[in-house]
Amino acid sequence: MKTYIIGHQKPDLDSVVAAISFAEYCKLKKMIDVIPAIIEDANDETKFVFNKFNSPLPQKISITDIKPEDKVVLVDHNEESQRLTGLDQNQITAIYDHHKVNLSLNSPIEIVILPLGSSNTVAWHLFKDINLQIPTNMAKLMLSAILSDTVGLKSSTTTNIDKEAVIDLTTLAGIEDIDSLTLEIFKAKSNISALTDEQVVLNDYKIFDFGKKVLIGQVETVEQEMLIVSRKKGLLAALQSIKERETVDYLILAITDILKVNTKLLISGVGETELIQKA
């Protein structure tokens, strides 16, 4: 009998690190054969952080690896829609999370959900309660996860406990410059150098219907200025050709600097300028 600790589908850094930190918590609670795992490939940001700190990623498992006698602990999510597809809810023995709850189960299990900026802040908080010494390498991963999930402690979900955790983990991890670590993480997260100009515009977009049809593309980056300076010509050409090809009246690309929390709009025609002035 194994106990798998798993995060949500499309795992982000907080989810992957939470599998590791809560596996430690489960071991302390005398669970045996506890295995932190991921259910889909790690994203570029996660790979960057684990690589930077010479840590192996948790093993990847699929639904067929979970035997009927195994148990599962969910971290960083609780809703059924975000869970490993096909997971039998009767195998879930605990849930540790920081999101809003949307959950209906057949029997009582351990659930700890705290409204903090990241799942790893929940883990840190529980570790503090029981005086666990957090090992250096786990501190590095947890610190990175908290910085990532709270957008460098700038997200609206950031609490004083997240700030306290970051101070404590910075000492434990022996890291001196949090700002440059944050910048490195977000560069890895928002690395768009491999995308073509059309891919940048259409990577993440929504179409709105304001009487006229408006396509708004969204790029999140930590290199806003550089992106605009170096790729403006190509991006404007991409906007023009997409607009001609797709059946939309206006096309706007919003380029957001994640850390400075400011957005610049790239537009291609007269109509868009009018639209923005009216807004």
Next chain:
Amino acid sequence: MKTYIIGHQKPDLDSVVAAISFAEYCKLKKMIDVIPAIIEDANDETKFVFNKFNSPLPQKISITDIKPEDKVVLVDHNEESQRLTGLDQNQITAIYDHHKVNLSLNSPIEIVILPLGSSNTVAWHLFKDINLQIPTNMAKLMLSAILSDTVGLKSSTTTNIDKEAVIDLTTLAGIEDIDSLTLEIFKAKSNISALTDEQVVLNDYKIFDFGKKVLIGQVETVEQEMLIVSRKKGLLAALQSIKERETVDYLILAITDILKVNTKLLISGVGETELIQKA
């Protein structure tokens, strides 16, 4: 701004004491103006225990006492169907419970649900984590609540942590004989001396349709023998007259000794005897 700590509708002893014990926990978390409350009158068992230990019951509040700026902490329940009717879910800031979860909220809040035998064991467990000294009188109430909710540590939901809590609270409360405290509590809970024979039969019943219609009444008591000896004649007469009056084919009264967990059936006719032999 006040923070009300409230249990479920039709409050039982565990729910009422949990309002008090978790109010203490909330104060430790620096919440201000924390008020344990009940939303309906306490039952006989609860009144007995609070009276025995010279403790005032929490104040009774209704939905109109909760102002829009107030906050509410739910204890011993999480489902909407068990909540104070009309409560705005956006005012709920925390939930502490030991039941299965069936919950959907708009935003993340603090939720601690542990699969233990009673809500007061959850409170005891959290107190231990933060080294809170439980005052003598609170220990008496918490001990009674755990004994009540776990049926004297005999229910199927009883865990080792419940047993540990009872040992610890017994010392803190300075109580010597747990068994006689348990018996006293259950006498108060199952006091049917004020009920007529017909009320005893129909106090808690279900009608089953097995081809023939069968009415099964259920009485829980700690004085099974005495009930059968002293009231058998009256109860049999009640069974007969109810059977004639109601349109049921069979009528059975199940008298369960809550603490010894055994059930005796009282039946009135030949048909019932045949039914039971077939089962």
